[in-house]
Amino acid sequence: MTITSVGWMQAQDTGDGYTQTGEGNYTVTTAKELQNVLTELNSGSSQAATIVLGADLNISDEGLNFMGPKNSVWQGMFYLNVTGGKFTSLTIDGGNHKITGVNTTNTVEGSFDATKNYVFYFDGYGSVPVTFKNLTVTNTNILAFNLYNLNNLTFENVALNGNAEGGLHLNSSQLKAKGFTTDGNGKFAVKLSRQEENMPKFTLVSGTIGETGVPQIAYYDRHAYSEWSKNPKSSVAEIIASVVIPTGEKWFRSLQQATLHTSNNSALAYVWTKGQSSESITTAAQLDSTINLGFATITDISLAAGTYELSRQLKIDRPLALHGVPTTSPEYVPTTILKAKADATWPEKANLITISDGTANDTVTLTDL
Numbered sequence: 001m002t003i004t005s006v007g008w009m010q011a012q013d014t015g016d017g018y019t020q021t022g023e024g025n026y027t028v029t030t031a032k033e034l035q036n037v038l039t040e041l042n043s044g045s046s047q048a049a050t051i052v053l054g055a056d057l058n059i060s061d062e063g064l065n066f067m068g069p070k071n072s073v074w075q076g077m078f079y080l081n082v083t084g085g086k087f088t089s090l091t092i093d094g095g096n097h098k099i100t101g102v103n104t105t106n107t108v109e110g111s112f113d114a115t116k117n118y119v120f121y122f123d124g125y126g127s128v129p130v131t132f133k134n135l136t137v138t139n140t141n142i143l144a145f146n147l148y149n150l151n152n153l154t155f156e157n158v159a160l161n162g163n164a165e166g167g168l169h170l171n172s173s174q175l176k177a178k179g180f181t182t183d184g185n186g187k188f189a190v191k192l193s194r195q196e197e198n199m200p201k202f203t204l205v206s207g208t209i210g211e212t213g214v215p216q217i218a219y220y221d222r223h224a225y226s227e228w229s230k231n232p233k234s235s236v237a238e239i240i241a242s243v244v245i246p247t248g249e250k251w252f253r254s255l256q257q258a259t260l261h262t263s264n265n266s267a268l269a270y271v272w273t274k275g276q277s278s279e280s281i282t283t284a285a286q287l288d289s290t291i292n293l294g295f296a297t298i299t300d301i302s303l304a305a306g307t308y309e310l311s312r313q314l315k316i317d318r319p320l321a322l323h324g325v326p327t328t329s330p331e332y333v334p335t336t337i338l339k340a341k342a343d344a345t346w347p348e349k350a351n352l353i354t355i356s357d358g359t360a361n362d363t364v365t366l367t368d369l
Contacts (some may be wrong), residue, residue, distance in 0.1 A: 018033040018034075018036060018037050023047065024047050024048050024049040024050060025049075025050050025052075026049070026050070026051045026052065027051075027052045027053075027054045028051060028052070028053060028054065028057075029053075029054045029055040030055070030057060030058075030061065031057040031058060031059050031061050031064055031077070031078075031099070031101075032061065032063075032064060034051065034053075034057060034078055035064075035067050035077075035078060037051055038067070038078055038079060038080045039067070041080060041086075041087075041090075042068075042079075042080060042081055042086075044086055044087075045085060045086055047086075047087060047088060048087070048088045048089045048090075049087065049089070049090050049091070050090075050091045050092075050093065051090075051091070051092045051093070052093045052095055053092075053093065053094045053095045053097040053099075053135070054095065054097075055097060056097045056098050056099070056100070057097070057098075057099045057100075057101075058099075058100060058101040059077050059099065059100070059101035059102070059103045059119065059140060060101035060102050060103060061101070064077075064103060064105070065105045065106070066079075066103070066105060066106040066117060067079045068121070069081070069121075069123070072108075073108045073109050073113075073116050074116045074117075074118075074121070074146075075106045075108070075116065075117050075118070075121065076117075076118045076119070076120060076121025076122075076146065077103060077117070077118070077119050077120070077121075077142075078119065078120050078121070079121045079122070080121075080122050081122075081123055081124050082122050082123070082124035082126075082128050082130055082150055083124040083125055083126055083128070084125070084126035084127070084128055086124075086128075087128045088128070089128065089129045089130075089131075090128065090129070090130045090131070091130075091131045091132075091133070092131070092132050092133070092135065093133050093134055093135075094132070094133065094134045094135025094136065094158075095134055096134050096136075097134075097135070097136070098135075098136040098137070098138055099119060099135070099136070099137045099138070099140070100137075100138050100139050100140060101139075101140060102140065102141040103117075103140075103141070103142070104141070113262070114141055114142050114164065114165050115143075115165060115261075115262040116262065117142045117143070117165075118142055118143045118144070118145065118146040118169075119137050119140055119142060119143070119144050119145065119163070120132075120137075120144065120145045120146070120147075121146045121147075121148075122146075122147050122148070122150060123147075123148035123149060123150070124148075124149060124150055125149050125150070125198075126150075126151075127151055127152045128150070128152060129152045129154070130150060130152065130153050130154070131153075131154040131155075131156065132153075132154070132155050132156070132158050133154075133155070133156035133157055133158065134156070134157050134158075135157075135158050135159075136158070136159040136160075136161065137158075137159075137160050137161075137163060138159070138160070138161040138162050138163070139161070139162040139163070140162075140163045140164065141164045141165070142163065142164065142165050143163060143165040143166045143167075143169060144160045144163045144166070144167050144168060144185070145160070145167070145168045145169065146169045146171065147168070147169065147170055147171065147173040147175065148171045148172065148173060148195070149171070149172045149173060149195075149196050149198055150173045150174070151173060151174040151198055151201075152174070153170075153173060153174060153175035153176070154175065154176050154177075154178075155175060155176070155177040155178065155179075155180050156178050156179060157178070157179040157180075158177065158179070158180055158181075159180075159181045159182070160181075160182045160185055160189070161181075161182065161183050161184050161185065162183070162184040162185065163185045163186065164185075164186045165186055165187060166185050166186060166187040166188045166189070166191060167182045167185040167188065167189045167190060168182075168189070168190045168191070168202075169190075169191045169192075169193070170190070170191070170192050170193075170200045170201070170202055171192075171193050171194070171195050171196075171200065172193075172194050172195050172196040172197075172198040172199070172200055173198070173200055174198075174199075174200065174201040174202075174203075175201070175202055175203070176203040176205055177202070177203065177204050177205060177206075177207055178205045178206050178207070179206055179207055180204060180205075180206070180207030180208075180209075181207050181208050181209075181210070182208075182209050182210060182211060182216075183210035183211065184210075184211070185211060185214070186214065187214055187258075187259055187260060188211070188214050188215045188216075188217075188218050188258070188260060189209045189210075189211045189214070189215070189216050189217065190202055190209070190216070190217045190218070191215075191217075191218050191219075191220055191260055192217075192218070192219045192220065192242055192243070193219070193220040193221075193222050194222060194223070194231060194232055194234055195222060195228075195231050196232070197232055199232075199234065199238060199242060200219075200242055201241075201242050201243075201244070202217065202242065202243050202244070203243075203244040204217075204243075204244065204245050204246060205246065206246060209274065214258070215256065215258050215260070215269060215271045215272075215273070216271070216272060216273050216274060217243055217271065217272040217273075218256075218258060218260060218269045218270065218271045218272075219234075219239050219242060219243070219269065219270035219271075220260045220261065220269055221234065221239075221267055221269075221270070224267035225264045225266075225267065227264075236293060236294050236295050239270050239295065240253070240295060243272050245272070245274075249274060250274070250275060251272050251273065251274050251275075252272070252273055252274075252275075252276055252277050252297050252298045252299075253270070253271065253272055253295055253296050253297045253298070254271050254273065254276075254279045254290065254296050254297075254298045255268040255269070255270060255271065255286060255289045255290050255293065255295060255296055256268060256269055256271045256279070256286075257269070257286070258271065268285070268286060268289055270295055276298075277298050277299045277300055278298060278299070278300035278301070278302065279296075279298045279300070279301055279302070280301075280302045280303075280304065281301055281302070281303055281304070282303075282304045282306070283308075284308040284309050284310055284311075284341075287301070287303065287308055287310075287314070288310060288311065288312065288314070291314045291315065291316060291320075292312065292313075292314065292315055297318075299318075299319050299320055299321065300320075300321045300323075301320065301321070301322050301323065302323050303322070303323065303324050303325070303336050303369075304325065304336070305324075305325040305335040305336055306335075306336065306337070307337040307338075307339060308336075308337065308338050308339070309339055309340070309341040309342075310338060310339070310340055310341060310344070310352065311341050311344040312344065312346070313346075313347075313350055313351060313352065313353065313354050314338075314352065314353045314354070315354045315356065316353065316354070316355045316356075316364055317355075317356055318362065319362045319363055319364065320364050320365075321363075321364075321365040321366075321367070322364075322365070322366050322367070322369065323367050323368060323369075324336025324367065324368035324369040325368060326368045327368070334368075334369070335368075336368060336369055337369075338352060338353070338369055339352075340352060353366070
C-alpha cells in the first residue's frame with residue numbers, strides 16, 4: 001500500500017504555549033500566548049501572519065504584564081509595531097471569542113494610569129493591511145484599541161463594550177468598520193486625533209454605535225493645545241471628511257465639551273451623534289463655535305439660563321431653533337441674555353445676530369432670548 005501526502009502541514013507546539021500551523025499561522029488560547037506571538041512578530045520580517053483565538057482571553061491572568069512599546073509610559077497589553085518592511089499583511093481572527101479583564105501592572109510612572117494603557121496598541125507606518133475580525137473586547141479597565149499612524153485598517157464584526165477608558169482611538173490612522181458595534185464604553189466610542197501628517201479617518205460601513213452620555217464619534221484637536229502646537233493643523237473641511245457614515249443614516253455634528261484626554265480637555269471636541277439633532281449649550285464660546293465655525297449640523301440649540309457675552313456676530317445661514325429659558329418673573333426679566341462682549345471689536349452698525357443666505361423653506365426660530 002502506498003500513502004502519499006500532498007500539502008499537509010502539522011500543527012507544532014512552539015514551546016511558548018501557542019500552536020503554529022505552517023508559516024505565519026498561529027492559534028492562541030491565553031493572553032500570554034497572544035503576547036508571545038506578537039513578540040515573535042515584532043522581530044520578524046516580510047511575512048503574512050494570521051492569529052486565531054481558540055478561546056476567550058483574560059488580561060487579569062496572574063503574572064501578565066503590559067508588553068510595550070519598550071520604555072514608554074504608554075503601554076499595550078498586546079503591542080505590535082506594524083511597518084511595511086516587517087509585514088505583508090496581518091489578520092487577528094477572534095473566532096467569536098472575547099477579551100476581558102482588569103490589569104493595573106504598568107507602573108512606569110510610579111503608579112498605574114488607566115489613560116495611558118490599552119488592550120491593543122499597534123503603531124508603525126505604511127499601508128500594510130491589518131484586519132481584526134470576529135472579536136469582542138469587553139469590560140476592561142482601559143481603552144480597547146489605540147492605533148497609531150496606520151492607514152490600512154479593517155474591523156469586521158468587532159464589538160467593543162464596557163471598556164472604562166473608551167472603545168477605539170485612531171491617532172493618524174485610517175480604518176473601515178463592517179458589522180461594528182459598541183455600547184457602554186467610557187469617555188467615547190470612537191476618537192480620532194492627528195499627531196502625524198497622516199490624517200485620521202473612520203469609515204463606518206455598517207454597525208451600531210450605542211453610547212449615550214459620552215461622544216459616539218469625536219475628533220480631538222491636538223493642535224488646539226499649546227504643548228502640541230507643532231502637530232499638524234486640520235481644517236474644518238478635513239475634520240468633516242475624516243468621518244464617513246453609512247448612506248441613508250442621519251447623523252448630526254456638534255461641538256461639545258468632553259473628556260477625551262488625560263489632562264487636556266478645555267477645547268471643544270468635534271462630535272458626531274446618530275439621530276440627535278439638538279444640543280444644550282452653556283458657554284458663549286460653545287455657542288459661537290456651533291453657529292459660526294461651519295462644522296455643526298444640529299438644528300436645535302437650548303441655552304442654559306445666564307448671560308452670553310459674544311466676541312463676534314452670530315451668523316445663522318441654515319435651519320435652526322435657538323431657545324433660551326422662559327422667564328417666570330412677573331416683570332418679564334429675561335433669564336437668557338445675549339450681549340456683545342465689552343472688549344470685542346465689532347464692525348460698525350453690526351447686528352448681534354445675522355440671519356442670511358438661507359434656502360427656500362428654511363426656518364430660523366429664536367425664543368426666550
